[in-house]
Amino acid sequence: MDSGHRNIVDRHGTWSNFSGRVHAQPSRVCYPRSETELQTLVRDTRENVRAVGTGHSCTPLCATDGLLVCLDDIAGIVAISKDKQTATIRGGSKIHDLGPTLRDAGLATINQGDVDVQSIAGAVSTGTHGTGPSLGSMSTAVRSMRIVLASGDVLECSSDVEPEIFKAARVSLGAFGVISEVELQLVPAYRLHQREWKEGVSGARSFISRSNQNRHLEFFWSPARDVVYLKSLNPTDDEPSDLPDQKRELIGHSADVFPSIREDPFNELEFAVPAAKGVECFQEIRKMMRERHEEVFWPVEVRTLAADDIDLSPAFERDSVTLSVHQAADLPSDKLFADAQAVFANYGGRPHWGKFHTLEARELRDLYPNWDNFLKIRSRLDPSGKFANPYLRVLLGA
Ligand SMILES: Cc1cc2nc3c(=O)[nH]c(=O)nc-3n(C[C@H](O)[C@H](O)[C@H](O)COP(=O)(O)OP(=O)(O)OC[C@H]3O[C@@H](n4cnc5c(N)ncnc54)[C@H](O)[C@@H]3O)c2cc1C
Structure with a gap:
C-alpha cells in the first residue's frame, strides 16, 4: 500500500538538506510504518543507520552512505x-x-x-x-x-x-x-499578540531588560540598514484578528503565530552565549560584519533561551542569548561563518547542533561540563557505533 510519504531522495538517489549544502548517497532509504517495523529494520541491518526528520539541519548530521530512516509514516x-x-x-x-x-x-x-x-x-x-x-x-x-x-x-x-x-x-x-x-x-x-517594529541599533542595548517584560522578544539586525527589527509575542485573551497594519501586528492562536515562512534556502551559524554577555557579543558581531562583511544582506537574529540540565544542550546550566548569522545558500559563507565563530569563541559560545560550525570534540568537551557523561551513555547504548556517521565521529571524537 502506498503510504503517501514524500520521497526524500532525488532520481539519482541523492539526499540533500534544506540549504543544499549537505548531500549524501544512502544505500537505502526506508520509511517504516510502525515502531515494530522500525525495530526490525534497525535490528536486522548491518549498515550504519541515520534518522532524518525534515532535513533542516545545516550540518551533515543525517548524511550517510548506509541506511537513512525517515519517520514520515510514524507520525500523529x-x-x-x-x-x-x-x-x-x-x-x-x-x-x-x-x-x-x-x-x-x-x-x-x-x-x-x-x-x-x-x-x-x-x-x-x-x-x-x-x-x-x-x-x-x-x-x-x-x-x-x-x-x-x-x-x-x-x-x-x-x-x-x-x-x-x-x-x-x-x-x-x-x-x-x-x-x-x-x-x-x-x-x-493560548493566543498571542504579535507586534513588530523598527528601531535604531541602540535599541539592542536594552534587549535583556525588555526581554524580561515580554513572554517572547527577539530582534533581527539588518546589516544593510544598520537598524533592528524587534518582534514581541505576548499572551492575550483578545479575539484572533489581523490588526490594521496587518504585517506588523496580529492576534492568533499560538501555533499560528509562532511560525514564519522561510522559503529561500540559506545557511546559518548560531551560538548560545551567557545571557549577561549577549548584547556585548552582538555588538562585536555587528562590528566584525560592518568591517569585514559589508556584502551580507541577511539579518542577524538575537533571542533568549533559559538554562536547562540537558547534557549537550547549548543552554546547559546557563541562561543564554542565541545569535544567528545567516547567508543565502548560493553565496559564499565560509569566511563570514569563520569570523563569526571566532567572535563567539571569545564568549564561550556553544554551537547550535543543527546549524553550521566547525568545532570538533576537543573544543566541544571544554564547553560542555557533561560531555564525557554523554559519551559514556552513547557507548553503552550503541557500543558498535551503528548510529554513527563520519561527521558524528569527528564531532564527538568517538
Ligand atoms: C528555515 C529554518 C528555520 C529554523 N528555525 C530554527 C529556530 O527557530 N530555532 C532553532 O533552534 N532551530 C531552527 N532551525 C534549525 C532546526 O530546527 C534544526 O536543525 C532541527 O533539528 C531540524 O529538524 P528536522 O526535523 O529537519 O531534523 P533533521 O535536520 O532531519 O535532523 C536533525 C537531527 O535529528 C536527528 N533525528 C531526526 N529524526 C530523528 C529520530 N526520529 N530519532 C533520532 N534522531 C532523529 C537526525 O539524525 C539529526 O541528527 C531552523 C532551520 C531552518 C532551515
Missing part, C-alpha cells in the same frame, strides 16, 4: 492527557501538524522556533528553541521518550525511568538510536 498523536497537559507524539510528526489537534483539546506547545516544518524528533534532537528568557528549548518540554536502540529493543526513559539516559537523550543528535515517540509537556491553549 498517540494520546493526549488533559489532566497532565501532555501529548504523546510519534517521532516523525511535523510540528505544524500538531497545532490544530492540540488546540481542539484545549492545549498548546509551550514555545516554538521560527518555523514549524521540522519533525518533532528532529527538533528535539538538536535542541530547537524559540525565544523567551524563562523558556527552554523544545527538548526541555519532553517528559518521556521511546528510543529504538541498535539491538532493535525499545528503551523508555523519563525523569523517573533511566533518568541519566533521559537527561542526555533529549539532545542526542540521533546518536543513541531512533526516537519513535516523545511525550511533550503542554500548557492550556
Whole structure:
C-alpha cells in the first residue's frame, strides 16, 4: 500500500538538506510504518543507520552512505492527557501538524522556533528553541521518550525511568538510536499578540531588560540598514484578528503565530552565549560584519533561551542569548561563518547542533561540563557505533 510519504531522495538517489549544502548517497532509504517495523529494520541491518526528520539541519548530521530512516509514516498523536497537559507524539510528526489537534483539546506547545516544518524528533534532537528568557528549548518540554536502540529493543526513559539516559537523550543528535515517540509537556491553549517594529541599533542595548517584560522578544539586525527589527509575542485573551497594519501586528492562536515562512534556502551559524554577555557579543558581531562583511544582506537574529540540565544542550546550566548569522545558500559563507565563530569563541559560545560550525570534540568537551557523561551513555547504548556517521565521529571524537 502506498503510504503517501514524500520521497526524500532525488532520481539519482541523492539526499540533500534544506540549504543544499549537505548531500549524501544512502544505500537505502526506508520509511517504516510502525515502531515494530522500525525495530526490525534497525535490528536486522548491518549498515550504519541515520534518522532524518525534515532535513533542516545545516550540518551533515543525517548524511550517510548506509541506511537513512525517515519517520514520515510514524507520525500523529498517540494520546493526549488533559489532566497532565501532555501529548504523546510519534517521532516523525511535523510540528505544524500538531497545532490544530492540540488546540481542539484545549492545549498548546509551550514555545516554538521560527518555523514549524521540522519533525518533532528532529527538533528535539538538536535542541530547537524559540525565544523567551524563562523558556527552554523544545527538548526541555519532553517528559518521556521511546528510543529504538541498535539491538532493535525499545528503551523508555523519563525523569523517573533511566533518568541519566533521559537527561542526555533529549539532545542526542540521533546518536543513541531512533526516537519513535516523545511525550511533550503542554500548557492550556493560548493566543498571542504579535507586534513588530523598527528601531535604531541602540535599541539592542536594552534587549535583556525588555526581554524580561515580554513572554517572547527577539530582534533581527539588518546589516544593510544598520537598524533592528524587534518582534514581541505576548499572551492575550483578545479575539484572533489581523490588526490594521496587518504585517506588523496580529492576534492568533499560538501555533499560528509562532511560525514564519522561510522559503529561500540559506545557511546559518548560531551560538548560545551567557545571557549577561549577549548584547556585548552582538555588538562585536555587528562590528566584525560592518568591517569585514559589508556584502551580507541577511539579518542577524538575537533571542533568549533559559538554562536547562540537558547534557549537550547549548543552554546547559546557563541562561543564554542565541545569535544567528545567516547567508543565502548560493553565496559564499565560509569566511563570514569563520569570523563569526571566532567572535563567539571569545564568549564561550556553544554551537547550535543543527546549524553550521566547525568545532570538533576537543573544543566541544571544554564547553560542555557533561560531555564525557554523554559519551559514556552513547557507548553503552550503541557500543558498535551503528548510529554513527563520519561527521558524528569527528564531532564527538568517538
Ligand atoms: C528555515 C529554518 C528555520 C529554523 N528555525 C530554527 C529556530 O527557530 N530555532 C532553532 O533552534 N532551530 C531552527 N532551525 C534549525 C532546526 O530546527 C534544526 O536543525 C532541527 O533539528 C531540524 O529538524 P528536522 O526535523 O529537519 O531534523 P533533521 O535536520 O532531519 O535532523 C536533525 C537531527 O535529528 C536527528 N533525528 C531526526 N529524526 C530523528 C529520530 N526520529 N530519532 C533520532 N534522531 C532523529 C537526525 O539524525 C539529526 O541528527 C531552523 C532551520 C531552518 C532551515
